[in-house]
Amino acid sequence: MSAEFTVVGKSLKRVDGVARATGRITYGVDMKLPGMLHAKIVRSEQPHARVVRIDYAPALRLPGVKAVVTGADDPGGLFGSRMSDQPMMAHEKVRYIGEPIAAVAAVDEETAEEALGLISVEYEPLPAVFDPCEAMQPGAPIIHERMHEYKYWEGWCNPRPGTNIINALVLRKGDVERGFAEAAVVVENTYRTHAIQHVSMEPHACVVQAETDGRVTVWSCTQAPYLLRGSLAAALRIPASKVRVIATAVGGGYGGKVRLKLEGPAALLSMKTGRPVKMVYTRTEEFIGAVTRHPSVIRMTTGARRDGTLLACRAEVILDTGAYCEAGEVVLWEVVQATPGPYVVPNVWVDGYCVYTNRVSAGPCRGFGWPQVTWASEGQMDALARELKMDPLEIRLKNAFEEGSISASGEVLHSVGFKECLQRVAEAVDWHKRERRPGRGIGLIGFTKMSMPQTASAAFVKLNEDGRIGLMTSAVDLGQGISTALAQIAAEEIGVTLEAVEVAAADTDTTPFDSGAISSRQTFHVGNAVKRAAGDLKQQVLAAAATMLEARPEDLEIRQGRVSVRGVPDKSVTLAQVGTATQIRLGQPILGRGAHLEEDIVMPDMATGQSPKPAPYWKYAAQAVEVEVDSETGKVVVQKMVSAHDCGRAINPLSIEGQVQGGAVMGLGFALMEEMIFDEGRVVNPNLMDYRVPTSTDFPDVEAVIVEAPHRDGPFGAKGVGETSTIGAAAAVRSAIADAVGVTINELPITCEKVLDAIEARTKEQKLPG
Amino acid sequence: MKYPVTLGVNGESFELLVEAHKPLLHVLRDDLNLTGARRGCESGYCGACTVLLDRQPVHSCSVLAVAAVGKEITTIEGLAVNRQLHPLQEAFVADGAIQCGYCSPGFILTAKALLDGEPQPDSSTVREWLKGNICRCTGYAKIVSAVLNAAGKVRAGEGR
Amino acid sequence: MQYVEPGSLTEALQTLSQNGEEGKVLAGGQSLLLMLHLGLVRPAVLVSLQRLSDLTAIAYDPKGGLRLGAMTTQRAIETSPLVRQHCPMLARTSSLIASVHVRMLGTLGGNLCHNLPGADPPPALIALDATVLLASTRGVRELAIAELFSGFMETAVRPDELLTEIRIPPASLGGRAVYLKHCVRSVDPALVGVAVRLKLAGDGVTCADLRIGVGGVSPTPYRAGSAEKILRGQRLSRDSISAASAVAAAECDPITDAHGSARYRRKMLEVFMRRALTGGWNGDGAAALC
Structure with a gap:
């Protein structure tokens, strides 16, 4: 595949592998500074209430306690993604159980913990609302009274002040009524998805040092250093460059470590005490005080011709974002663009709502809304196949996007490996020759996801005096292997080995701007910036070497760290010689600069959702799952899973396989095991015994299939892949269960109990006379 | 109450004063700076804090440091010998x-x-x-x- | 908090006697440390049993049956040749507990004394008609295992008592024994755990003796006496087993928690009791041991 490349396309060992295998890498939880204090947060016990009084005097009397901060110490700036609605600490009222009300710093964690018990909060409870459909109704308790004052990005948000609807977006194409009128079959269903937690093995952690000159230094296991910097600066009401964010190693993120969380209270405490303040979430706090995946309710009606050709799709998408947006407004914006799935549909009508409720906020979570809409759209494809007695693969292939297809928003699609994904998973499960066995079934589904627009990446690449390459970006390696992929891109572009590239950790004082490890964007965006920066460096190297070799730059080439005149290998200088000369003797240090540009993005029209190019790129995938269902217990055992992904160009196939396998298992957890259970806004199971994360014995090895439909804008054609494989698993499992025992579950998670109830209901139905 | 204990970790002996309720995990991380034992759930489910106690895997969040006296403790830092990876x-x-x-x-x-x-x-x-x-x-x-x-x-x- | 490691049983019992409600026994710590972490217990004195090596013995003799010291780890039971030979169902049950990590330190005595919901050994030991020895400075008493579990996370062990030994009588070591567990992940506690020990009469179809233990379903593990009564002395058949299972399901007092509803637990009790009884009847323990 990649014979033309020497570094890109190879399954090279990750550059930070040894540091991680030996435990010698420093995560957020490992940070230590001299004189450091430890902090804990007092969290709301009420889902919706006015905070009448906070009495923390007894806590201050506890030996070892150094300071307490509350909303009164908070400068009051609000922060958010595209919608700024959130304070660092509750001001006047709380909107969910778990919201920070006060924070305490003490000499050690235990003292801080003990102090929490000495802080009392008096509440005046307000009516609360926990269901997003109820929250949309007139007369529902209003969670954000000052929505009209909130700042937001034009083109992304359409808030409705005076309600709990923080964003209402549409997509309109053609005439759905005519489409349904022409359809031979119309299916209508309601789909529900639930809240899950990211369960990064490393909890949220940071150390914040308020400096004497008014600057604030933050060490955090964040996924997005510059976004954190922006949010913290906004919240503290200081210029962004007064905040320095240094990224530690990150022990898993999956979207959960994108937004400002504990860094806020820690900053206030550090400002008050003048000492560095460390904060680490407990596992319970991860559940009650971080973010979740957005629960959703999706009603969808789809019509097709007798031959399976899709004619129309109407959908209402309701996302429950909890107490604050976090990124709910963006999640909605994304999924409204392709709610019907990766299929050609001439008539589309989508109404999307992002709604506040009184529970812990939902935020970015691997897949960013696409697991929810895929749950609905693939359910519709299965329902149509059943009604039309068509093969589920055939109906998908018949309508599938391909190169040049027109999307519902009017985009002419490029880099569409969708059909190949479908075909490859079908081959892997021997779809056409599959045996029918009682209690066993196979499901096969497809889906898409965009990478969000209006993000930015920049890169610096420098030549060191020893000839080695220094790579400076603010990309964050959460484990997905981006450091290695970027080093491969730089090495390929320049003409050096992977080992010749050193990757610097993100530090907002020195590494350039980046929107962070979100939306599967780093390979594409940062990769492009690195490729351009490396190209820039290469030109500078060739110019310097040309002078040194008395040759013309265009006659030179770089191979294995040596610049030589093409065809005259003896006439050469090493990169070390060039680096030494330029940096030390000539005073012309070589620094390549590059950025990713999004010149052709057009933000969708707010009235119709139409845009010829709403996203930098779309990813496509297909998954097949084989299950065995115990019809007496409802237990579903996954026997096999295949996951095929169009990643444009595989920069590092080993890393991509890992992403695909890990994401797929997270998706299976979402489907069959994981659920945050709420009772009146309180998480009932905030621990790893009652919240079930998949272990090594629960699911089979996932077979990863890499499909390459190169993208003209991607570095070497690459697109991102990080989130994709999490998206479809639930839908695939549902299809497999339907294939095995003939029941369809449209409300996640698929618990044993729901499967059993469905089987029993069907048995009862079959026994009815007639 | 603090107890003087001697812990044998990665072939070395460490004399420490530890409180009775301190899990081994905290002593390894906070007192011995052996942060390769990770803090994950602190309740015995996630295994991030796994160390070997007399050569068997245990969750170090679920072992009291005072109870680990006289036992051979191995952390990830003790696995690579002379910078040679296991x-x-x-x-x-x-x-x-x-x-x-x-x-x-x-x-x-x-x-x-x-x-x-x-x-x-x-x-x-x-x-x-x-x-x-x-x-x-x-x-x-x-x-x-x-x-x-x-x-x-x-x-x-x-x-x- | 104070920490003591008595060097002898006598010393341990004296320490417990002196501290009363303030004292707490530390065995393997796999339940206790979690409870300490969550702040559910705050003892003034922790009495560690780890120096009492006598309590880790596993012994068998034809008259006394199988005797397990309370400090025997689950891993030791799982891998013990003696247990595997004389009571494979118990070895198998131990192997189903949580993870290898937990079984390395977790002890049988500790497991029984915490009586956590969904624990695997209690129903198995009920079916095996086990007894436990409870020692104190006042003497030693022997208690039928089913009587140990007095309520939700409660036991009949008094503050000054120490559970020292678990005894499985010789009569329980023959026959057929099955423990079946229903859970979502294999590391989970039992949503429903059913243990059956069954002896067939010479005709091969009549149930000569039967004992059934149930865990996970109700607030505390229990013996399913009504189901036993229906089958004891009767010919075993698909129908009689179904009838007994239905009675057990009708009579249970199921709980709802994050792992399943009461309604579902009741249904699963019926299914797993039927499967366990059928496994015991057919002798097809391997197939039933899922």
Whole structure:
């Protein structure tokens, strides 16, 4: 595949592998500074209430306690993604159980913990609302009274002040009524998805040092250093460059470590005490005080011709974002663009709502809304196949996007490996020759996801005096292997080995701007910036070497760290010689600069959702799952899973396989095991015994299939892949269960109990006379 | 109440004063700076804090430091000898078994205990031993194959 | 908090006697440390049993049956040749507990004394008609295992008592024994755990003796006496087993928690009791041991 490349396309060992295998890498939880204090947060016990009084005097009397901060110490700036609605600490009222009300710093964690018990909060409870459909109704308790004052990005948000609807977006194409009128079959269903937690093995952690000159230094296991910097600066009401964010190693993120969380209270405490303040979430706090995946309710009606050709799709998408947006407004914006799935549909009508409720906020979570809409759209494809007695693969292939297809928003699609994904998973499960066995079934589904627009990446690449390459970006390696992929891109572009590239950790004082490890964007965006920066460096190297070799730059080439005149290998200088000369003797240090540009993005029209190019790129995938269902217990055992992904160009196939396998298992957890259970806004199971994360014995090895439909804008054609494989698993499992025992579950998670109830209901139905 | 204890960690002896209720995990991390034992759930489910106690894998959040006196404690920092990686560490790096790496020390130590007692485990035995360690990144496939590959190398005499 | 490690049983019992409600026994710590972490217990004195090596013995003799010291780890039971030979169902049950990590330190005595919901050994030991020895400075008493579990996470062990030994009588070591567990992940506690020990009469179809233990379903593990009564002395058949299972399901007092509803637990009790009884009847323990 990649014979033309020497570094890109190879399954090279990750550059930070040894540091991680030996435990010698420093995560957020490992940070230590001299004189450091430890902090804990007092969290709301009420889902919706006015905070009448906070009495923390007894806590201050506890030996070892150094300071307490509350909303009164908070400068009051609000922060958010595209919608700024959130304070660092509750001001006047709380909107969910778990919201920070006060924070305490003490000499050690235990003292801080003990102090929490000495802080009392008096509440005046307000009516609360926990269901997003109820929250949309007139007369529902209003969670954000000052929505009209909130700042937001034009083109992304359409808030409705005076309600709990923080964003209402549409997509309109053609005439759905005519489409349904022409359809031979119309299916209508309601789909529900639930809240899950990211369960990064490393909890949220940071150390914040308020400096004497008014600057604030933050060490955090964040996924997005510059976004954190922006949010913290906004919240503290200081210029962004007064905040320095240094990224530690990150022990898993999956979207959960994108937004400002504990860094806020820690900053206030550090400002008050003048000492560095460390904060680490407990596992319970991860559940009650971080973010979740957005629960959703999706009603969808789809019509097709007798031959399976899709004619129309109407959908209402309701996302429950909890107490604050976090990124709910963006999640909605994304999924409204392709709610019907990766299929050609001439008539589309989508109404999307992002709604506040009184529970812990939902935020970015691997897949960013696409697991929810895929749950609905693939359910519709299965329902149509059943009604039309068509093969589920055939109906998908018949309508599938391909190169040049027109999307519902009017985009002419490029880099569409969708059909190949479908075909490859079908081959892997021997779809056409599959045996029918009682209690066993196979499901096969497809889906898409965009990478969000209006993000930015920049890169610096420098030549060191020893000839080695220094790579400076603010990309964050959460484990997905981006450091290695970027080093491969730089090495390929320049003409050096992977080992010749050193990757610097993100530090907002020195590494350039980046929107962070979100939306599967780093390979594409940062990769492009690195490729351009490396190209820039290469030109500078060739110019310097040309002078040194008395040759013309265009006659030179770089191979294995040596610049030589093409065809005259003896006439050469090493990169070390060039680096030494330029940096030390000539005073012309070589620094390549590059950025990713999004010149052709057009933000969708707010009235119709139409845009010829709403996203930098779309990813496509297909998954097949084989299950065995115990019809007496409802237990579903996954026997096999295949996951095929169009990643444009595989920069590092080993890393991509890992992403695909890990994401797929997270998706299976979402489907069959994981659920945050709420009772009146309180998480009932905030621990790893009652919240079930998949272990090594629960699911089979996932077979990863890499499909390459190169993208003209991607570095070497690459697109991102990080989130994709999490998206479809639930839908695939549902299809497999339907294939095995003939029941369809449209409300996640698929618990044993729901499967059993469905089987029993069907048995009862079959026994009815007639 | 604080107790004077001597802990044997990675072949060294450490004299410490520890409170009775302190889990071994906290003493390793806070007092001995052995941060390769990770803080994950602190309740015995995730395995990020796995260490070997008398060569067997345990959750160090679920062992009191005062109760670990007289026992041989091994952390990930004690595995690579003279900067030479253990075959399991090499296999984890080479086979893509490491993503964020937060859980990796726990997996590697559990696998070491398994291979020390049973040099040729089958894949289901490997999975059974590893189920006390949660990995949220990899989906386990590459971890299991890394352990099996390392077992092969240890058998072939390439490792220690 | 104070920490003591008595060097002898006598010393341990004296320490417990002196501290009363303030004292707490530390065995393997796999339940206790979690409870300490969550702040559910705050003892003034922790009495560690780890130096009492006598309590880790596993012994068998034809008259006394199988005797397990309370400090025997689950891993030791799972791998013990003696247990595997004389009571394979118990070895198998131990192997189903949580993870290898937990079984390395977790002890049988500790497991029984915490009586956590969904624990695996209690129903198995009920079916095996086990007894426990409870020692104190006042003497030693022997208690039928079913009487140990007095309520939700409660036991009949008094503050000054120490559970020292678990005894499985010789009569329980023959026959057929099955423990079946229903859970979502294999590391989970039992949503429903059913243990059956069954002896067939010479005709091969009549149930000569039967004992059934149930865990996970109700607030505390219990013996399913009504189901036993229906089958004892009767010919075993698909129908009689179904009838007994239905009675057990009708009579249970199921709980709802994050792992399943009361309604579902009741249904699963019926299914797993039927499967366990059928496994015991057919002798097809391996197939039933899922």
